[in-house]
Amino acid sequence: MASFDPPLVLAVHGTRSALGTRTSLELAEAVADASGADVRLGWVDIHTPTLTDTLRELGEAIVVPAFLTSGYHVTSDIPAAITAAGGLATATPLIGADVLPAVLDRLEPVGEFDAVVLAGAGSLRQRAVAEVRAVTRTLARAVDRPALAGFVTASSPTVPEAVATLRAAGHRRVAIASYLLAPGRFSEQLEDAGADAVSEPIGVHPLLVDAIVRRWRAAVAEPLTDSRPKAVND
The missing domain is CATH 3.40.50.1400 (Rossmann fold)
Known part of the structure; x- marks a missing residue:
């Protein structure tokens, strides 16, 4: 240019x-x-x-x-x-949602899993929440595993609640796919959400x-x- x-x-x-x-x-x-x-x-x-x-x-x-x-x-x-x-x-x-392939790249190193939570930041705007849910459906098809949306703040279910729901459904190894751009307080909270593995934020x-x-x-x-x-x- x-x-x-x-x-x-x-x-x-x-x-x-x-x-x-x-x-x-x-x-x-x-x-x-x-x-x-x-x-x-x-x-x-x-x-x-x-x-x-x-x-x-x-x-x-x-x-x-x-x-x-x-x-x-x-x-x-x-x-x-x-x-x-x-x-x-x-x-x-x-x-x-254009970054979903990058999310999948970050998810690959966590290894095998039976189900996955797509962890978004959360929003009071229902449109934003609906966008994360739509990406979650695409993620489920891409990994051929059950997937739920979870949110760090402002929305429900929370990430721990989504992890617990998948465990209650009988999924033994649950992973979290970070739908976050950069590391910080939100990504740190994912480590304590009860999953077996957590992917890195998208980053650069x-x-x-x-x-x-x-x-x-x-x-x-x-x-x-x-x-x-x-x-x-x-």
Whole structure:
């Protein structure tokens, strides 16, 4: 891509985990290497510079939401940040279920299992919960094993409840597939959820990097005009 292409702003959720923060920084570096774009981080929570700060500095830019579901940050915070920064940026669809192959890659090292819980962060938004349940159904078909969705917070069943349900159904070895982008407090909680094995978060996986780059390139291919939407289209 040419140097005059608009910057790629990676909208990410902040974390108080040093490892999780480093993962986001490394993801931005990997995306820059793969795309040749000017890649910036815009934190939606906890850290600075905030997404609004980053967009004010850049002006025209393409925001790629590094989120797995259409929760509040995606549907409300990101469009609000774009508006607050002057409305010159545009947002692509979130990453979402495109990363399931990466989740399966992370799950492979845990070995054999009889059933699996897809562990999502959770949300008060029913749309976001439904998206995790839909990915869980796809996961079940991919591994040819029973699968339930479980949530770390805000939604039910919780991950421990989902693990217990599968055990009560007679499944002896239950695994947890982490439907989380980066390590942190949520991923640490999965270790105590009662499963026999827990996969690593997605992290800086090539498939995630590719999904981000593809969204940016698709947006670059469209003219950035006032008629383009300034919110997330998913």
